[in-house]
Amino acid sequence: xxxxxxxxxxxxxxxxxxxxxxxxxxxxxxxxxxxxxxxxxxxxxxxxxxxxxxxxxxxxxxxxxxxxxxxxxxxxxxxxxxxxxxxxxxxxxxxxxxxxxxxxxxxxxxxxxxxxxxxxxxxxxxxxxxxxxxxxxxxxxxxxxxxxxxxxxxxxxxx
Amino acid sequence: xxxxxxxxxxxxxxxxxxxxxxxxxxxxxxxxxxxxxxxxxxxxxxxxxxxxxxxxxxxxxxxxxxxxxxxxxxxxxxxxxxxxxxxxxxxxxxxxxxxxxxxxxxxxxxxxxxxxxxxxxxxxxxxxxxxxxxxxxxxxxxxxxxxxxxxxxxxxxxx
Numbered sequence: 651x652x653x654x655x656x657x658x659x660x661x662x663x664x665x666x667x668x669x670x671x672x673x674x675x676x677x678x679x680x681x682x683x684x685x686x687x688x689x690x691x692x693x694x695x696x697x698x699x700x701x702x703x704x705x706x707x708x709x710x711x712x713x714x715x716x717x718x719x720x721x722x723x724x725x726x727x728x729x730x731x732x733x734x735x736x737x738x739x740x741x742x743x744x745x746x747x748x749x750x751x752x753x754x755x756x757x758x759x760x761x762x763x764x765x766x767x768x769x770x771x772x773x774x775x776x777x778x779x780x781x782x783x784x785x786x787x788x789x790x791x792x793x794x795x796x797x798x799x800x801x802x803x804x805x806x807x808x809x
Numbered sequence: 810x811x812x813x814x815x816x817x818x819x820x821x822x823x824x825x826x827x828x829x830x831x832x833x834x835x836x837x838x839x840x841x842x843x844x845x846x847x848x849x850x851x852x853x854x855x856x857x858x859x860x861x862x863x864x865x866x867x868x869x870x871x872x873x874x875x876x877x878x879x880x881x882x883x884x885x886x887x888x889x890x891x892x893x894x895x896x897x898x899x900x901x902x903x904x905x906x907x908x909x910x911x912x913x914x915x916x917x918x919x920x921x922x923x924x925x926x927x928x929x930x931x932x933x934x935x936x937x938x939x940x941x942x943x944x945x946x947x948x949x950x951x952x953x954x955x956x957x958x959x960x961x962x963x964x965x966x967x968x
Binding site: 680687688690691692694695697698699701715718719721722724725726728729730734745 | 839846847849850851853854856857858860874877878880881883884885887888889893904
């Protein structure tokens with residue numbers, strides 16, 4: 651094989667290897683728009699399940715509905731949603747333009763506190779939901795809702 | 810109060826009551842596009858968490874990641890996603906046009922079987938994930954993935 655052929659083969663090979671490693675990297679690090687879609691979806695699922703609990707505490711109480719909804723919220727609170735706010739997702743479009751304020755990406759301490767509050771109250775709501783005590787669920791749902799609002803006030807762009 | 814004034818007050822009142830009852834109804838029965846958004850979001854969250862487990866079983870195993878992801882999938886499998894396929898949501902747009910085939914709304918028996926398979930394998934995956942046994946997780950993740958594919962084959966419009 652002539653020298654320039656070897657060079658071509660080697661450079662093609664390294665190109666293939668580079669493509670393969672980029673492929674592997676892509677699997678480990680999804681695109682920013684995918685992360686934004688996932689986080690928008692996670693909050694949408696939280697909204698769905700919050701509305702189910704709200705319907706129960708403000709209307710006809712349905713123990714099974716509340717348990718399913720509270721367990722789903724708790725699972726998402728423990729799922730590591732924070733990873734969906736990875737660097738590179740400060741701006742962009744998932745299902746729609748991100749509603750996250752740029753400040754969220756600059757104040758990890760405050761975000762961590764708010765996330766901790768949310769997770770604690772969500773886990774507690776799942777426990778209370780299991781008892782079927784409607785009044786206790788209403789109180790705990792109120793506590794959880796405050797942690798949602800606190801984070802929205804600081805870091806969510808108003809509709 | 811003159812008669813036409815009374816009529817005005819009564820008709821205004823009934824208008825307010827009608828609006829209030831429509832409001833209450835809206836809370837109990839979200840709009841079809843909202844239900845479609847919620848179900849598309851739920852499947853997107855399932856996709857996120859499936860990809861986390863896939864990354865672990867095909868690459869560097871991360872026990873905590875797999876536990877979080879498997880618990881989230883199990884919570885959603887038990888959340889009652891079926892309610893998001895309520896009558897009136899056969900067609901329409903959530904985040905995008907629905908990818909659900911019309912057949913899903915006509916074959917409750919088959920859908921119930923597939924949903925049961927999915928929930929059973931998802932609950933089992935959550936149990937296996939807790940052990941941290943990477944090989945067992947890989948096997949169980951394969952079983953779960955088959956239940957996803959079975960339903961997509963029958964009832965999801967191809968991209």
